Amino acid sequence: MSQRPSLADIRRAPKALLHDHLDGGLRPRTIVELADATGYTGLPTRDPDELAAWFLAASQSGALNRYLETFGHTVAVMQTRASLVRVATECAEDLAADGVVYAEVRYAPELHLEGGLSLDEVIEAVQEGLTEGAQRAARQGTPIRVGALLTAMRHAARSREIAELAVRYRDVGVAGFDIAGAEAGYPPTRHLDAFEYLRRENAHFTIHAGEGFGLPSIWEALQWCGADRLGHGVRIVDDIEDLAESAAPDAGPGTLSGTAKLGRLAGYVRDKRIPLEMCPTSNVHTGAAPSIERHPIGLLRRLRFRVTVNTDNRLQSATTLSEEFAKLVEVFDYGWDDLEWFNVNAMKSAFLPFDQRLSIINGHIKPGFARLAWAAP
Template identity: 55%
Template sequence: MTLTHEDIVALPKVVLHDHLDGGLRPATIIELAADAGHDLPSTDPEELAAWFVQAASAGDLTRYLETFAHTLAVTQTEPSLRRVAREAVVDLAADGVVYAELRYAPEQHLGGGLSLQEVLDAVHAGLAEGVAEAAAAGRRIRVGTLPSAMRQFDRGAEIAEVTLANRDRGSVGFDIAGPEDGFPPSRHLTALRTLREANFPYTVHAGEAAGLESIWEAVQLCGALRLGHGVRIMDDIELGTDPDGELFAALGDLAQWVLDRQIPLEICPQSNLQTGIAATVAEHPITVLRDMGFAVTLNTDNRLMSGTSMSREMWALVDEAGWTLEDFEQVTLTAAWNAFAPNQEMRVIIAEQIEPGYAAAQSGDHSHDGHRSEES
């Protein structure tokens, strides 16, 4: 079937890699900045939105990360964190997301005097409000958080402890984020050992700005259950044509390991274009990796900085790389089965929302969209 924009928006979606501080509404930033006395590049919502995308498109991860100075400046209080978390859930639900994992670094929200626990309390309260608001609009969404340790700092053990203290209050996993080059994930082995001993899952940003060494450390030294981005695994894959003209892929040992163990790749195409991993969606490794059988998931990374949404990510793959409904069902189910929420909960989401939503899309019946609540 030929997918339309309406079809894509209606599809039930799962996002595993979405940064809370990278998904603020421009109008909200302007209001919060006025309250905080923070200067912005523009106080017009459309101009500010365009500025974020342009500033994040320098082709360099370090420059990309500099845009967060503005979103972090306006999220240093309990009310601002609650509001941003609530709005993130509402926006994701409106885009058809039925399960989301939102990651953020609590240590970056202490400038207003909050403690780490108070940061988590504010975010979890906002998420609960967002879930309720989405439900009132007829959209059912489950959201968990992944508190992140910033790899360039030394608070990993502390962040791991507060994350574990909230494992029954909304935190479903843990993440290591921040500038990849020069800050290997192995700097936080103590934190990761604490999490492993507590049987708590975590992912690690790797294979975005840095290459195979970063991925190897994340997988082999750190024991990451998923790879944040991970697209530089292509550096360990040789693509070519045999004498008969058939395409082939020769995998190195690390790529083979990641493939054989189906370690999920949290791929974010639009963000990757901005940081120079590929020039176009058609050239992006996501399609080749999918075709080779890697555990590919599709994600937004930072909706504000990339001017994106799950629907936009999907539409670009349809328009430029020829993806089909079946392809999206495959990556959505891969994401769902590799979510950090309990398996029992994901089974319900798959059975009650994802599978019916894709069946409805196949039949062309949007009255049974999988993200709708039973009451709607």
């Protein structure tokens, strides 16, 4: 049981994913084929392998705005009902093949209207695809449950409209609401009417905060907007003074040693068990973290913040959820208990009724990890 979990074993583990973008997870070959079908001529290359390499290279600039530019190509081929159904179907299949048993996949309906679809038609197409993908996965013996998060863009003015759609479709597959896009200059408080509406409707929402901007973005998301979760939240580390290396150099990754001084905001986030949707590889690519080795997730896990591990954009970062966990195992020497802890955190934080969260934790996550841990030499 002391052996490090291998990537192959991690792929077999039942995992939960809260932060995955639909337009950031397309298969390169699908992009090429959809470009041909829709007449889009803007791709940098039509070779799927070269295209995958281009997305990864373009996403490693260390700047969030440059990272976001890559979505121009994926969104461009997602403007018809057929393309949305296909992309959503393949998303569910790909996640299930990686061992994900629960996922929340987010997308911005307002970005898929150029082909003449209405917002309702976009949502219904994506939901059809996610349902079809889950059914296909079940037939392959890799069951998955997928909920959608409807995202509003920070720089636009449609957040209230998207929030109303999230409420309207919450009983047919939409799990919640999100806002995304460049943080600097676009504070979440610009969308207060949407968040106030969601709270009145007892709806769930997360906010991208603390990725491209610092503590003020996190503070506004929580104290003004009332976010249930923080998308990324990496910069909460700016409110923590880490004393562990000098005071307790032998403290393991699971040790709550008291060797850190938390500011008021960081203390609030930990005390309130506010989930942090961290995406290690993406956070490095966008410049939110300097490296996997220096990613705040190590400190935050040690201090028992409600940390979850996510993919963000599987295409741009050339990653899977299993690969994200494998990197953390390599860098922080995590074992099966640590990986189970991250996944239980994710399920505790999912936008599902309590009994359904508990059913997945006790029926899939814990038994699956127990089998893998005891099977290890």
